[in-house]
Amino acid sequence: MPENTEKSSSGPSFQPDEVHHDESDAALALPSHVAGSGTLDRLIENARGYARQAASENTLKAYARDWAHFNRWCRQKGTDPLPPSPEMIGLYLTDLAAPTGPSPSQSELRPLSVSTIERRLSGLGWNYSQRGFTLDRKNRHIAAVLAGIKRKHARPPTQKEAITPEDILAMVSTLPFDLRGLRDRAILLIGYAGGLRRSEIVSLDLGKDDTPDSGGWIDIQDPGALLTLNAKTGWREVEIGRGSSEHTCPVHALEQWLHFAKINFGPVFTRTSRDGKRALEHRLNDKHVARLIKSCVLKAGVRADLPENERLKLFSGHSLRAGLASSAQVDERYMQKHLGHATAEMTRRYQRNRDRFKINLTKAAGL
Known part of the structure; x- marks a missing residue:
């Protein structure tokens, strides 16, 4: 009988390979003139495994959903998604921006944002490439429509609220000192001080190469903790x-x-038994971090001037990362290195309102 565990940390059972594994794997096969063998078959399987590691699990899940949605849309329109048709893809993008009929998902009868439409198009391109096709995004039926959508519907990016040092202290003070509370306190403080993505937090192991699905490891020393991360960049x-x-x-x-969790090997942040008294072996799902932040924001009264539903929308896993970038008064190059950004411009996007009106060019011009 399976052991009862906390519900909040259970992740979805959906696996991206269930959606596109069979079709996309067909692109990785032996040439027709080469006879198969046990050794070559194992190499093909290994190559397919490496190919699946070319993108993160969350990205693969998103691309799988994009492909499934486009497939349903094509069936409704009486066409086939293969081979790629620039004309039909242009119409698909149009329908996403300005829906005119029944949608494969009733929740998508509303227009999608420009960023979501661009992500859908990237997902289609990736799925076509896995099936041996090339999607020409520069084709006029696609490029012209996308340019028009951007011109008419583009809006400034919606950014999550940054958590201030006062906020994070209030949030951790709402947590109990039982085993689960100790874990969640460590998640919030490590995530904040490290400027970590939620996926980076839960992918940490205590030692190098402890588990196959590790995204990095922690080395605790006298001055502090050194994290080695295998991140997006x-x-x-x-x-x-x-x-x-x-x-x-x-x-x-x-x-x-x-x-107190008696962890000396493997995943750092794990699920606990339902009674909260024992740490289990299973790694936490990254959605737990987002739920934890939202829960603590409400309990701590962060942005209590807003209705509860608006507060929940304002904060997410990225609020920890943005909070550090906005609050730590250090040279920008150090923050860029800490967050792992390729450019200083990306770092500035995380520094919510930090330097706004710091320099007054109007007065500097003598006005």
């Missing part, structure tokens, strides 16, 4: 120094969780 190291107080120190919070 490649490998990077993140230094998290010890804080000025044990109550707010992310490294101390991490040590407390590891000690």
Whole structure:
């Protein structure tokens, strides 16, 4: 009988390979003139495995949903998604921007944002390439329609609210000091001080190569914790120094969780038994981080001037990352390195309102 575990940390059972595995894998096969063998078959299987690692699990899931949605749309219109038709794809993008009829998903009768439409198009391109086709995004039926959609419907990007140092302290103070509370406190403080994505937080192992699905590991030293991460932009190291107080120190919070959870190998942040008294072996799903942030935001009264539903929309996993970037008064190059950004411009996008009106060019011009 399966052991009862906390419901909040259970992730979806959907696997992206269930959607596109069979079709896309067909693109990785032996040439027709080469006879198969046990050795070559194993190499093909290994090559397919590497190909599936070319994108993150969340990206693959999104691309799988994009392809499934486009397939349903094509069936409704009496056409086939293969081979790619620039004309039909242009009409598909039009229908996403200005729906005119029944949608494969009733929740999508409303127009989609420009960023979502661009993501859908990228998903189609990836799926076509996995099936041995090339989607020409520069074709006039696609490029002209997309340019028109951007011109008419583009809006400034909606950014999640940054969590301030005062906010994070109020949030962790709402957590109990049982095993689950120790874990969640460590998640919030490590995520904030490290400027980590939620996927980076839950993918950490205690030691190098502890598990096959590891996204990095932690080395706890006297000055602090050194995180080695395999992130979106490649490998990077993140230094998290010890804080000025044990109550707010992310490294101390991490040590407390590891000690009482009796974790000395494998995933750092795991699920707990339903009664919250034992740590289990299973790694937390990254959605737990988002749910934890939203829950603590409400309990701590962060942005209490807004209705509850608006507050929930304002905060997400990225609020930790944006909070550090907006609050830490350090040279921009250090923040860029810490967050793993390729450009300073990307780092500035995370610094919510930090430098707004800091320099007054009107007065500098003598006006």
